[in-house]
Amino acid sequence: MLTINNLVKHRGTQEILSGISFTARPGRVTGFLGPNGAGKSSTLRILLGLDRATSGSALIDGKPFAELHNPLATVGAALDGFGAHRMRTGRAHLRWIARAAGLSRSRVEEVLEIVGLTHAAGKRVGNYSLGMGRRLGMAAALLGDPKILVLDEPVNGLDPEGIRWIRTFLRERATSGKTVLLSSHLMGELAETVDDVVIIHHGKVVADGTLEEVISNHSTLEEAFFALTSESAGGVV
Amino acid sequence: MSVSSSRKITQILDAELDKLVTLPVIWLTLISTFIINLALTIAFTSAALQWGAGTQSILKTGLASMGYLQAGFIILGILATCSEYTGGQIRTTLTTIPWRGVQLFTKHMALAIMTIPVAFIIAASGVLYAFMMMRDTAVAIEIDKLIKTLVGVTGYLTLTTILSAAIGAFLRRTTSALMVLLSYYFVVSPLVRDFLPSSKNYFPDTAGSSMYMLPSSDEINVLTPMQGTGVLLLWTLLFIIVAIAFYRKRDA
Numbered sequence: 231m232l233t234i235n236n237l238v239k240h241r242g243t244q245e246i247l248s249g250i251s252f253t254a255r256p257g258r259v260t261g262f263l264g265p266n267g268a269g270k271s272s273t274l275r276i277l278l279g280l281d282r283a284t285s286g287s288a289l290i291d292g293k294p295f296a297e298l299h300n301p302l303a304t305v306g307a308a309l310d311g312f313g314a315h316r317m318r319t320g321r322a323h324l325r326w327i328a329r330a331a332g333l334s335r336s337r338v339e340e341v342l343e344i345v346g347l348t349h350a351a352g353k354r355v356g357n358y359s360l361g362m363g364r365r366l367g368m369a370a371a372l373l374g375d376p377k378i379l380v381l382d383e384p385v386n387g388l389d390p391e392g393i394r395w396i397r398t399f400l401r402e403r404a405t406s407g408k409t410v411l412l413s414s415h416l417m418g419e420l421a422e423t424v425d426d427v428v429i430i431h432h433g434k435v436v437a438d439g440t441l442e443e444v445i446s447n448h449s450t451l452e453e454a455f456f457a458l459t460s461e462s463a464g465g466v467v
Numbered sequence: 468m469s470v471s472s473s474r475k476i477t478q479i480l481d482a483e484l485d486k487l488v489t490l491p492v493i494w495l496t497l498i499s500t501f502i503i504n505l506a507l508t509i510a511f512t513s514a515a516l517q518w519g520a521g522t523q524s525i526l527k528t529g530l531a532s533m534g535y536l537q538a539g540f541i542i543l544g545i546l547a548t549c550s551e552y553t554g555g556q557i558r559t560t561l562t563t564i565p566w567r568g569v570q571l572f573t574k575h576m577a578l579a580i581m582t583i584p585v586a587f588i589i590a591a592s593g594v595l596y597a598f599m600m601m602r603d604t605a606v607a608i609e610i611d612k613l614i615k616t617l618v619g620v621t622g623y624l625t626l627t628t629i630l631s632a633a634i635g636a637f638l639r640r641t642t643s644a645l646m647v648l649l650s651y652y653f654v655v656s657p658l659v660r661d662f663l664p665s666s667k668n669y670f671p672d673t674a675g676s677s678m679y680m681l682p683s684s685d686e687i688n689v690l691t692p693m694q695g696t697g698v699l700l701l702w703t704l705l706f707i708i709v710a711i712a713f714y715r716k717r718d719a
Contacts (some may be wrong), residue, residue: 275718275719276561278558278561279562279565280558280562280718280719281718281719282511282716282718287514292702296565296566296567298565299565301564301565305562307558307562309555309558310555311555311558312555313554313555313558313559314554314555314556314559315490315550315553315554315556316553316554317490317491317492317553318486318489318490318491319489322485322489325483325485326485326486326489327482327559327563329478329481329482329485330478330479330482330524330563330564330619331478331480331563332474332475332478347507355554356554370559383509424561437635438503447647447692
């Protein structure tokens with residue numbers, strides 16, 4: 231269970247997050263939506279212990295990320311970018327992560343197989359396409375077979391086959407009782423994947439509920455998103 | 468420390484060593500440093516032979532390139548920490564090892580483990596070349612002095628690498644760290660030494676140089692190798708502590 235409670239983040243004089251609160255529950259895929267600059271990445275970075283909150287908390291099963299005993303087996307995270315040095319090979323990148331978590335080299339080969347990157351594992355990350363980089367990020371996230379996945383724009387750069395694979399994969403994870411939180415700007419993809427939706431705008435939650443609740447009387451999630459994030463919109467759904 | 472904690476630290480140390488050995492630019496730096504140092508030693512040895520080796524010390528000739536050699540180790544230290552900020556690797560590091568103080572300290576330990584044998588081999592190769600070329604003509608070399616000097620050089624280069632890594636971790640950008648450190652070692656320190664003769668022995672580089680250089684008879688107030696080690700060690704620890712303090716507080 232991921233619990234974001236009244237999260238506030240200031241950067242200089244700017245308020246990036248103004249009291250964000252929501253939960254992502256086990257057995258559900260939670261979509262985290264918002265326009266560029268709304269505060270999605272900041273929220274995820276605080277949740278993963280990369281950035282410090284000005285106030286409020288972001289907890290994983292009741293603990294801050296830095297207090298997790300075995301982070302890789304608890305939370306698998308893939309943020310924007312490749313998360314890997316461009317001069318290292320994909321396999322070498324995964325191997326140092328595995329070493330840090332006390333995982334075997336065979337697990338590295340397993341995750342490479344899962345994400346379909348075995349053929350390119352010996353290539354330097356700098357030569358990867360955007361889609362291959364996303365797959366590498368997913369492989370790193372899956373190394374510890376975590377019970378929670380936190381993914382920032384996971385389908386960005388993936389080809390249709392990759393998008394389909396990730397959709398099916400995330401649904402399977404949720405069905406097996408795991409927690410999935412993903413941010414995306416692709417409404418169509420999100421509508422087919424998520425159970426719950428949280429929409430933020432200007433650092434505030436403007437909608438939080440099941441997919442059906444958030445869509446409400448709009449025709450699609452996209453319609454609901456634009457209605458909720460237009461400047462005139464107000465109040466939380 | 469519990470078994471679990473010590474196992475975790477061993478795993479982190481293994482991972483940090485893995486990061487170092489799988490980064491091609493680290494090997495490129497080490498191989499270039501080795502080749503350039505050997506080339507400079509060949510040049511210095513040739514010059515010493517031309518000018519009359521009878522008065523030249525094999526050790527001094529073999530280590531004449533130290534001023535330039537240290538640049539390679541400064542670059543090594545900077546690359547070790549600043550490479551975390553290439554391709555967003557720092558995010559992977561901190562989501563895998565969220566205990567920042569332990570992670571950064573362990574990275575410095577891994578770097579020391581890698582640097583010690585490499586520094587010894589590179590320094591010894593220069594001395595060995597000078598010995599091979601000058602053994603018939605130069606002043607005889609004493610084995611215990613040779614070993615002490617090589618240990619001193621290894622210690623100096625290792626501490627300089629660690630200090631550079633700490634400054635790299637603090638500045639986070641390779642170019643900025645290179646500019647700061649190379650400017651200090653090659654411009655600021657040599658200039659300031661003339662203006663502050665009383666305190667020059669306490670700069671990291673000048674104090675460190677007493678770890679391997681025997682004081683000449685005309686110099687007073689020169690530190691002993693142990694004192695030099697102590698001063699450079701203190702500078703290194705200070706920079707590590709500052710780097711860790713900022714690393715723990717800052718957004719990644």
